[in-house]
Amino acid sequence: MGKVSKRAASILYMKEHETLFSCPICQKEMHVSDDGHVLCRNHHSFDIAKQGYVNFMIKPFTSMYSKSLFESRQEVMNSGLYEPVQKAIAKYVGNQSETILDTGCGEGSHLNKIINELEQQVIAVGIDISKEGIQSAAKFYEQKIWCVGDLANSPFKEQSFDCILNILSPANYGEFSRLLKDKGKLIKVVPQSDYLKEIRRQAFANSEKEYYTNEQTVERFKEHFANVQQERITYTMPLEEQLVPKLLEMTPLGWHLEKDISLNEITIDLEILVGEITK
Template sequence: MTKKVKSAKHVSEFESIFKCPMCEASMKVFELKSFICSNNHTFDFTKQGYLNLTTHPMKTKYSKDLFKARRKLIAEDTFFEPLIQAFAEMIKRQADIKRESLFILDTECGEGSHLANICDKVGSDFENTVTGVGIDISKEGILAAAKNYTNQIWTVADLANTPFKDKRFDVILNILSPSNYAEFNRLLRADGFVIKVVPRSGYLKEIREALFDKSAKQDYSNIDTIDRFNENLPIVDRLRVQYTRELNNLSMQSLVQMTPLTWIANEKRIKSFLERDSVEITVNLEILIGGKIS
């Protein structure tokens, strides 16, 4: 079975969660080739096994090389393993694991490693189905996700106009990425919740100190972000995740490749940082769980 056919079969089982991004009509899988709404707006499944449900071209700075580096760091080097474990434990604590199924949406999912790992860990404690859906505006990210993880649904989609019907998701993941609280509230089921990850002041401090002079780039405050989250999705649980990992030079290159911090850094400083054989890197994050506003 090709990835295209496998993806079409998988999506056909969950057609009811989708709506057309152009007219909001219901959608159906047609001949395991296309996804068509009742008004005949048509979106084809790609040979790699994903759907592009955007209505216009989307520009992004995220490249194929960035997602390759991200996958190496997350999937191969397990750089974020404590974070993934914390995610799984918080979902198990908040969700009713007796329900027949759990739908998890990862917004700005990138190359899919976080969602795939979380679904695997949470799925082991659910008697029935855990369905993961990942969206991102980057076609390169979704292509990489579909290539490496065939058990989830991957869609190029705009967070400002998600192709899903109201109240379809139990959990929405928002990991180190922008939020759209109006969409989050629309998409969540009545007892659903959003898990947002924001960096704390010590996050990747070794890179900040190496690449920037004393400036705002060396320091970070998430107070405004947390306040805005709490205003839109009242916080019901929170957890700080802090640890350090020693990275060899190859993993350091992956980290430098994937972090937007290097986009505005001096090339000489980046080169100097990468001349080290290894480095101890701090991960310092805050996980917030917010409940839907009634």
């Protein structure tokens, strides 16, 4: 028997976990058909693409992120630059979480590396508004559910997830609260003041972009979640020359630079916020 296609494998996997889905248009429960349609009883239907993902967008959206950006992001992730952060996130996910949603997952590298650190098998779902990112995720990471979608109209049933990841991405706290199970946790990662400081110093010297504060973000997080834990992770790593343009492409700090940037090391300075939802 030949190898099952990505679409066929995704249909089987999504059928197995179809109870996670709720129609982004009418919020009714959804069913995954044998021929790859994800549909609700009101006949709103979304097709699983040949690459193995499903597009749940209900209105057109043009992403500012290119396929090239996500390829660069994956190369940087594979270099191990964010490995200490990913290991720390996995520690907070813990061994009790069975369903994990990564919001703003991009090309899926963070989610893939984090679940590879876990002892248990999990149902891993990634959602991003950028089709280019989700196409890349589906290409490289199988046995996961990849969705193009908007958190303002998300395709998931309430109280479906034990853990939600929100890594360097905008938050939607109302939707996070809806999607988390009782006692579920949100893990949010935000930049700290020295994040990518080598780029900031060269590109934005003597401007407000040279420094960064996340005090307001942290306070807002604490308003929405209980039993908040915080951990700051800071380290500086050597940066191989061929990764410099890749890093500059994947971070908004590197966009539209008017000067050349010279880097032989880079600082990662991130804060992990972990909060619990109580229904």
